[in-house]
Amino acid sequence: MTDTHVAAPAPTASAPQPEERGNTALARAALLLLRGRTLVVLVVLIIIFSSISSEYLTQSNLILMTKHVAINAILAIGVTFVILTGGIDLSVGSIAGLSSMVAGGLLFKGLNFPGGTVFFSVAVVILIGIVVGALVGAVNGLLITRFRVAPFIATLGMLYVARGAAQLHSNGGTYPDLGGTEARGNTGFGFIGVDSILGIPVAVWIMVVVAAVAIVVTTKTPFGKHIFAVGGNERAAVLSGIRVNRVKIAVYVISGACAALAGLLLTSELGAAYPDTATTYELNAIAAAVLGGTALAGGRGTIIGTVMGAFVIGFLSDGLVLVGVSTFWQSVVKGAVIIFAVITEQAQQRLQSSLTRRTA
Amino acid sequence: MAEMLEAHNISKNYGGVRALKDVTFTAYRGQVNVLVGENGAGKSTLMKILSGSEQPTSGEIRLDGEPVQLGSPRAAQERGIGIIHQELSLFPNMSIAENLFAGREMRKGSTFVDAGGQRRRAREVLKRLGQDRIDPDTLVGDLPIGQQQLVEIGRALLEDVRVLIMDEPTSALSNHEVDVLFEVMADLRQQDVTVIYISHKLDEFRRIGDWVTVFRDGSLVAHESMSKTDTGWIVRQMVGRDPDSLYVRNSSPVGDVLLDVRGLTVPGTVKVDDVSLTVSAGEVVGIYGLMGAGRTELVETLMGMRQAGAGEVSVRGKREPKGTVQARMAAGLALVPEDRQRDGLVQTMSVRENILLATLARMTRSGLLNGAAEQRTAKTKVSELAIKIPGLGALVTALSGGNQQKVVLARALLTEPVVLLLDEPTRGIDVGAKSQIAGLMAELAAQGFGVLFISSELAEVMAMADRVLVMARGRITAEFTAENVTEEALVAASASESVLEGHS
Numbered sequence: 111m112t113d114t115h116v117a118a119p120a121p122t123a124s125a126p127q128p129e130e131r132g133n134t135a136l137a138r139a140a141l142l143l144l145r146g147r148t149l150v151v152l153v154v155l156i157i158i159f160s161s162i163s164s165e166y167l168t169q170s171n172l173i174l175m176t177k178h179v180a181i182n183a184i185l186a187i188g189v190t191f192v193i194l195t196g197g198i199d200l201s202v203g204s205i206a207g208l209s210s211m212v213a214g215g216l217l218f219k220g221l222n223f224p225g226g227t228v229f230f231s232v233a234v235v236i237l238i239g240i241v242v243g244a245l246v247g248a249v250n251g252l253l254i255t256r257f258r259v260a261p262f263i264a265t266l267g268m269l270y271v272a273r274g275a276a277q278l279h280s281n282g283g284t285y286p287d288l289g290g291t292e293a294r295g296n297t298g299f300g301f302i303g304v305d306s307i308l309g310i311p312v313a314v315w316i317m318v319v320v321a322a323v324a325i326v327v328t329t330k331t332p333f334g335k336h337i338f339a340v341g342g343n344e345r346a347a348v349l350s351g352i353r354v355n356r357v358k359i360a361v362y363v364i365s366g367a368c369a370a371l372a373g374l375l376l377t378s379e380l381g382a383a384y385p386d387t388a389t390t391y392e393l394n395a396i397a398a399a400v401l402g403g404t405a406l407a408g409g410r411g412t413i414i415g416t417v418m419g420a421f422v423i424g425f426l427s428d429g430l431v432l433v434g435v436s437t438f439w440q441s442v443v444k445g446a447v448i449i450f451a452v453i454t455e456q457a458q459q460r461l462q463s464s465l466t467r468r469t470a
Numbered sequence: 471m472a473e474m475l476e477a478h479n480i481s482k483n484y485g486g487v488r489a490l491k492d493v494t495f496t497a498y499r500g501q502v503n504v505l506v507g508e509n510g511a512g513k514s515t516l517m518k519i520l521s522g523s524e525q526p527t528s529g530e531i532r533l534d535g536e537p538v539q540l541g542s543p544r545a546a547q548e549r550g551i552g553i554i555h556q557e558l559s560l561f562p563n564m565s566i567a568e569n570l571f572a573g574r575e576m577r578k579g580s581t582f583v584d585a586g587g588q589r590r591r592a593r594e595v596l597k598r599l600g601q602d603r604i605d606p607d608t609l610v611g612d613l614p615i616g617q618q619q620l621v622e623i624g625r626a627l628l629e630d631v632r633v634l635i636m637d638e639p640t641s642a643l644s645n646h647e648v649d650v651l652f653e654v655m656a657d658l659r660q661q662d663v664t665v666i667y668i669s670h671k672l673d674e675f676r677r678i679g680d681w682v683t684v685f686r687d688g689s690l691v692a693h694e695s696m697s698k699t700d701t702g703w704i705v706r707q708m709v710g711r712d713p714d715s716l717y718v719r720n721s722s723p724v725g726d727v728l729l730d731v732r733g734l735t736v737p738g739t740v741k742v743d744d745v746s747l748t749v750s751a752g753e754v755v756g757i758y759g760l761m762g763a764g765r766t767e768l769v770e771t772l773m774g775m776r777q778a779g780a781g782e783v784s785v786r787g788k789r790e791p792k793g794t795v796q797a798r799m800a801a802g803l804a805l806v807p808e809d810r811q812r813d814g815l816v817q818t819m820s821v822r823e824n825i826l827l828a829t830l831a832r833m834t835r836s837g838l839l840n841g842a843a844e845q846r847t848a849k850t851k852v853s854e855l856a857i858k859i860p861g862l863g864a865l866v867t868a869l870s871g872g873n874q875q876k877v878v879l880a881r882a883l884l885t886e887p888v889v890l891l892l893d894e895p896t897r898g899i900d901v902g903a904k905s906q907i908a909g910l911m912a913e914l915a916a917q918g919f920g921v922l923f924i925s926s927e928l929a930e931v932m933a934m935a936d937r938v939l940v941m942a943r944g945r946i947t948a949e950f951t952a953e954n955v956t957e958e959a960l961v962a963a964s965a966s967e968s969v970l971e972g973h974s
């Protein structure tokens with residue numbers, strides 16, 4: 111009789127009292143508000159900051175803030191794939207750093223062979239950088255599936271390993287000039303991080319494309335449904351013939367590739383590659399996913415929510431800077447917002463299940 | 471004969487399901503009061519109410535003649551009512567002594583745990599349980615299941631119990647351990663403790679019980695002094711007069727052999743030991759046995775969820791050596807698992823998503839899911855199986871147990887199997903849904919499927935199966951046809967240590 115608590119209510123309970131009906135309407139309104147809470151918070155933030163500072167809502171500031179958001183959003187989208195399966199990826203900041211150093215090294219000093227040095231075009235360098243990220247993600251996935259290391263531990267270890275590898279790559283130094291030369295055929299790395307198309311930074315366009323692809327993959331493909339199934343109930347997924355290990359490895363590969371892409375954007379923007387690129391960015395990425403309603407237990411969440419979460423974090427940070435709040439208080443506020451978001455998530459779940467029970 | 475614990479006109483509703491219907495039950499002081507009935511008959515619900523972990527919808531409980539409110543397990547404990555659950559509630563990472571005193575540690579002064587004192591008391595309890603050779607510092611996780619069960623019983627003995635409820639305590643015990651337990655129970659009886667004992671094992675409880683009470687479908691149907699009953703009478707009371715009215719008998723002609731299992735062996739704590747069986751088209755084969763007999767392990771291995779140590783599995787005459795879930799599914803097997811919540815459903819997903827989960831790859835157009843095809847397929851299955859749902863997009867957890875079971879069945883059928891494996895398909899669902907699921911199984915056999923189902927219910931397995939295999943301790947101990955099967959024979963074979971004579 112373990113399942114009876116989820117059973118449909120008694121027929122006798124199907125005629126609600128007027129009072130209860132009013133409560134239901136109220137509960138529905140509250141639920142709608144809770145579901146759209148990330149958007150609500152974002153609007154509230156914009157209203158507050160623009161009333162304090164006239165600069166906040168200017169076009170140039172919005173574009174600048176959105177560009178900051180783009181990098182965290184891409185990291186967070188990758189991490190969302192992992193969290194949806196019930197895993198976690200703490201290594202994304204370090205992967206971003208590693209791919210930054212790999213790409214920076216290729217642009218700055220090329221690839222040394224015994225016979226001489228080879229330089230690759232920017233497109234190939236970017237591709238290599240992303241492949242490096244994907245490979246590191248694949249190692250995470252193998253550790254978690256084949257060797258049964260807990261995701262938290264595997265990716266925590268990788269956080270150190272990848273960061274160390276980034277530092278080893280240049281012995282701790284910076285690759286200062288990534289401009290390339292015409293002779294080597296590797297100019298134009300600034301395009302992805304500095305340039306704009308139609309007045310909007312290329313990085314933002316890239317975020318839009320990544321988000322669009324991620325939305326299609328998660329909602330419109332069998333693979334996407336399998337991700338949710340693995341996170342919702344792994345045993346049921348196994349019994350449904352889903353290759354659970356493959357799904358898990360795939361999400362860590364996706365997360366690694368997204369992290370590498372974010373690292374490349376950061377590096378392009380700075381015009382230099384240094385080994386500490388994107389340190390602690392994994393926390394912002396996880397925070398964005400959680401703010402956007404992704405359940406850390408897996409099985410529940412949306413890409414669009416994660417993107418909204420990244421916007422909230424970015425617009426909040428930049429707003430606090432703009433109105434002159436000290437960096438110490440910025441941390442406090444950011445942390446409080448994240449905790450608040452999780453509390454409202456709980457409230458949403460409770461309300462939702464009570465409504466389902468009342469109306470089913 | 472003094473009444474110790476009485477339940478008067480107790481009813482209990484869970485949502486729309488009436489788990490107990492106006493039950494009046496009496497346990498006598500210093501006696502062993504046995505409760506029997508099939509799964510879902512309401513025994514465990516009544517015990518939860520008597521031990522304070524559930525509240526009755528209506529009715530009254532009297533302890534020693536006084537009406538009492540048992541608002542929580544703690545409140546029941548304070549009045550001297552202890553319970554030993556079927557599922558162990560021990561901490562495997564802690565020692566026996568620590569487990570015995572978990573939550574009520576002996577103190578030295580007011581701050582520190584009196585580990586020495588606990589160890590001493592633990593040794594006394596172990597001795598009383600006939601386990602004086604076990605060191606109380608042994609981790610519970612290192613003990614075999616049977617001894618873990620004794621530790622659980624030890625926990626109850628530590629308290630000053632006046633009423634001790636035991637919910638199938640012997641299901642995991644060896645014969646020797648059962649003997650020890652019965653000595654302890656006889657001891658308790660001497661000390662005027664009232665024992666309420668739930669069991670499925672007729673031969674066992676007849677040895678120890680003073681009174682027997684039979685439950686069926688949420689009602690108390692019989693209450694008698696043990697000495698005035700016999701096994702046949704008890705079984706008849708459990709099953710009811712006319713089980714055939716509830717279940718549909720499969721009557722389709724038997725065709726080719728679809729599933730052929732030879733010498734399947736799976737190592738483990740619950741093992742499968744050299745099992746051979748066949749299932750043919752149009753045939754419904756039942757596997758009867760007690761908990762822990764290896765039935766679930768058998769079907770999970772057939773489905774590729776566990777690795778076999780030895781043996782061959784052939785489907786439609788073709789050997790399937792890979793033994794992965796995907797390979798077995800492709801070969802034509804599908805499993806409806808015993809525990810829907812744990813193995814069957816993705817609770818975070820909708821009805822539609824749960825139905826389509828195993829066959830999403832077929833619903834795509836150029837790589838993307840085709841929403842219209844999904845909707846159509848899910849809708850067809852919902853109406854074919856008469857699943858009652860608020861909508862295809864509703865969360866699957868909003869459905870009743872029977873309809874959830876049909877969702878899992880729908881998913882299995884969509885994989886286009888030839889043999890359906892059903893593990894306790896009617897567990898935890900009400901009588902109406904039971905008879906619907908039974909009807910579906912007969913219908914599927916008529917369509918040419920082979921059906922292999924596990925059941926713990928005598929009436930069900932006898933009424934529905936063309937052939938009944940009995941499993942005990944990992945082996946098939948007997949095989950009966952629908953014509954020559956009897957309750958007594960099934961019960962005897964399910965408790966036997968060895969293969970019975972006459973098994974081919």
